[in-house]
Amino acid sequence: MTIKVDFEECLKDSPRFRAEIEAVQADVGELETRLDKLVKQCQAMLEAGRAYYQSSKSFVSGLQSLGQHCSADATVGECLQTFSQKLSLILDAQEEAIEMTHKSVKTKLQTFVKEDVRRFKDARKEFERSSESLEGALARNAQAPRGKPHEAEEAGGALLNARRSFRSGALDYVLEINIIEAKKKTELLTAMLSLMDAQAQLFQTGFRSLSELDPYRRELSEEQKQFVLNSAREKRDMEQRHAAIKQKDVSYDDSMMDFNPDAADGIAMEGYLYKRASNAFKTWSRRWFSIQNNQLVYQKKLKEQPTVVVEDLRLCTVKPNGENDRRFCFEVVSPSKSCLLQADSERQQRAWIGAVQNSIASAFHEPQRSPRQRRGSVSTGGPVDRREGEGSEALERVRAVAGNRQCCDCGAPAPDWASINLGITLCIVCSGIHRSLGVHFSKVRSLTLDSWEPELIKLMCELGNGVINGIYEARIDEITFKKPLASSPRGDKEAWIRSKYVEKKFIQKLPETGHSTLPKRPGAKRNRAATQDRTAQRPPLKPKPSRSTLPRSASSSMEVQKNDTGSRADGNDEEEEDLSALHPGALLYRSAALQNFPVMADALAHGANVNWVNVAEEACTPLIQAVSMNALAACEFLLQNGADVNQADRNGRAPLHHATILGHTGLVCLFLKRGADYNARDKNQKDPITIAVDNANADIVTLLRLAKMNREMQEMDGSLGKSGDETYQHIFRDFSHMASNNPEKLKRRSADAKF
Structure with missing residues (x-):
């Protein structure tokens, strides 16, 4: 303990002692004043801190409430929830700091002022009383007369008692002075140390909590920068659209949605x-x-x-x-x-x-009947019931094609919808997305609710999810785009389908050196109907390959075989024709004759014009090529993908002319159902009916005349939007079934007939 006033000086009661205690008294008085002020300031700080704590708590609660409201926006909701949690931890540390300050500063200093300083003041008063008594005793002792021994003895005794009392009070006062000096140091240091610990704990908690947010803050900062750029871009686009709309004379009627x-x-x-x-x-x-x-x-x-x-x-x-x-x-x-x-x-x-x-x-x-209605219909054993049974069996054949048991785009089991121009099966969610693409990308039908033509079922059996995914997902392993699952959100499925079929991001790229035309082969004919000599040979074409040997993509490996026209009968070795470098239109043209559906689909995926014209071979089209091979399903595939059923070649002959000349009754039926013009004339001024009569093909003559008669009846009744009477429909349905399921029954009756 540091001795502020020496006890020996206290016994001497020297001027130095008096000066020292006066200095101590002044210092203690000043200390008391400043401590009182500090305690009041601490109380004000604590009250303000508690008010700040309550306000901050309310603010954090507001942040949490706002985060719950914005939970739909993952970025904003997560930001608000994360930051509010960290602020709650910091506020809890602040509350502890406030309580620690109250205990260690306010309470301790207030106790020091009220107890220790008060004892010092009491000792001081006692010292001053004893000092005054000593002064009075000394004065009376000095004034005692020499001639009066009794008074002198009495004054001496009073002086002795006063001196004893003074010394005792002085010693107590000096002790209190030294105690308060020592305690002042310890109490102040203890209070300040506790305050520093509380503040350090508060700021360490805040620093630690906010440091944990550093990676998240950096990530959020990058997102915020991107949001700013996107917002500026969107603002510019909206301003441009706003300016463009303001320049137009927009009426209320113009905003109405079209049918x-x-x-x-x-x-x-x-x-x-x-x-x-x-x-x-x-x-x-x-x-x-x-x-x-x-x-x-x-x-x-x-x-x-x-x-x-x-x-x-x-x-x-x-x-x-x-x-x-x-x-x-x-x-x-x-x-x-x-x-x-x-x-x-x-x-x-x-x-x-x-x-x-x-x-x-x-x-x-397109009447839509539910499966329950179909099952509830009364079976009479007639042709209609037989066809419905065949249709159910055919639909099972569609589902049995490789990959068709799952949705082509998300893998959902048991798909009930199909895209007829792509030849794939779909779940109900993906079918809705395909509908939104437009019929120029995908034509959607229900496998259970809609009616299915036999040629369409045959087409679906030629393709399938496995084949189409081999084309449209050929490069899926090279990219980071993740294919959606059946449980994926609709937005993920829509983004995948648009990237796959509209933007075609995953198909194998064709070589840039593709040929845009096909050379005309010497001695070969691309079309039987393109010449008057019906005995000349057609160009030999290899039949369509089996499904087990189909290539993954025509652009990656495309080689088909052709026979040497001069040595077919002798059985010479076959040459290989490499089609991998062909222009997509030429590739579609060649594969249509080969009835190679995967290659046709691949060519269309790479942008082939379905109505591409081969100028080297009488301006024939892929559809005419398919007609030359009597490829019913190939013709249906081309028609479903937008082929013009009335586009003629250089001789003015449309696909219906060629089918009639070649005696392909099933194709004639198909083209008539697809709106072919039976009155169109070629360069020889012959229409299909005249050609069929010249060729003595009774079935085709019947079909053509029925179609003409049905159209005339519709024009008389004013019902051109309808499909015709029931007799007409039944006859054409029977021919369609026969062409798809028993084509040998539709062979020409007069193979040597001339036109």
Whole structure:
């Protein structure tokens, strides 16, 4: 302990002692004043800290609440939740620091002032009283007369007692001085050390918590920079669209959605219409109408159940209504009721009438019956029931093709939908995405709800998911794009399907040195119908390869064999024709004659024009090449992918002419069903009917005349949108089944007939 005032000096009561205790008294007084002020400031700080803590707690709670609201946005929601958790840890450390400051600073210093400084003051008062008593005793002792011994003795005794009391009080006072000096040092240092520990713990906790966020903060910073760039780009695009729209004269009518029967959500058309109520007041109400699933429905609010106006559009008619005082009215009439509607303009009125009429025609053209309805139909053992049984068996054949038991794009089991131009099976989710691509990319049908032509089933059996994925996913191992699973979100599936079929990111690239034309071979003919000499040989073509030997991609390995035309009869060795360097159009042309469906699909995937013209061979097309080989499924494949059924060659002969000349009855039936022009004339001014009569082919003559008669009946009845009478349909259906399942029954009756 440091001795502030010496006890020996206390006994002497020297001026030095008096000066020392006066200095101590002044120092203790100043210390008391400053400690009182510090304690008050500490109290204010603690109150402010507690208020800050409560406000911060409320702020963190607000961050957590906002994070829950933004949980749909993974980036923002995770950021708010993570940061709020770290702030909660820091605030907990701050609360501990506040409590530690209260205990170690405020309480200790306040106790020091109230107890230790008070004892010092009490000892000081006692010292001052004893000092005054000593001064009085000394004065009385000095004033005692010499002649009065009794008074002198009494004054001496009082002086002795006063001196004893002074010395005792002085010693106690000096002890208190030394104690308070020592305790002042320890109490202040202890309080400050506790405060420093609390603050260090607080900031260490904050630093540690925020340091743990360093990787996340850097990642979030990069995302934020990208968001800023994207936002600036989107802002620029929106400003450009805004400026472009402002320059147009946009009316309300122009914003109306057009009729779209292939919409992904099944809604062919929608918009606001006024509806007249059927009550006595005939009030008009504005409602949101839509055409979906062959029904006309409306609703007032988004979440309410739609009200069905027409249960089945096939049972109703639509017509303008001019009897009402209101403008732009039209009426939808069904067997049970009539509904009067009003559009906002004449253009909208025409659009809605046309949409309802188109929906009625679509409902009749593609009737959809549920499997339950099919199973519930009464079997009579007639031709229709037989065909339905054959259709079920054929659909099982489609599902039995390699890979067709799972969805082509996501692998979902038991797919019930198909893309008929691609030849693949799909689950219901992927089929909806395929519909949204448009029919120029994918034509979707239900395997269970829609009717299937036999030639279409035969086409589906020629391709399949395994073949098409071998083309459209040829480079899947070279890229980082992950193929979605059946459980993947719809957005992932949509991105995959668009990259696969629209952007074609995964197909094998063709060589850039491909030939755009095919050379005409000496002594070879590309088409029987292109010359008057029917005895000349066609160019020899190797039959289509088996499914087990098909190449993965035509661009990676494409070699087909052809026979030497001068030595076919002698059985000479075959030459190999390398088609790998051909232009996609030429590749499609050559593979159509070979009936090589994977190669045809590969050529189309690489951008082949389905109507490509070979100028070296009488301007023939791939469809005409397929006709020359009597390839029914190949013709169906080309037609489903947009081939023009009426595109003629240099001699003015369309595929129907060639099929008629060659006596391919099944192909004639197919082309007539696909809208072929039976009145078209070639350069010799002969139409298909004349050619069939000249060739004495009774079946083809019958088909052509039936098609002509059916068209004439439709024109008389004004029903061109319908498929014709039942007799016509049954005959063509029988020929289609025969061509697909028993083609040998359709061989020409007069092989030597001339045209």
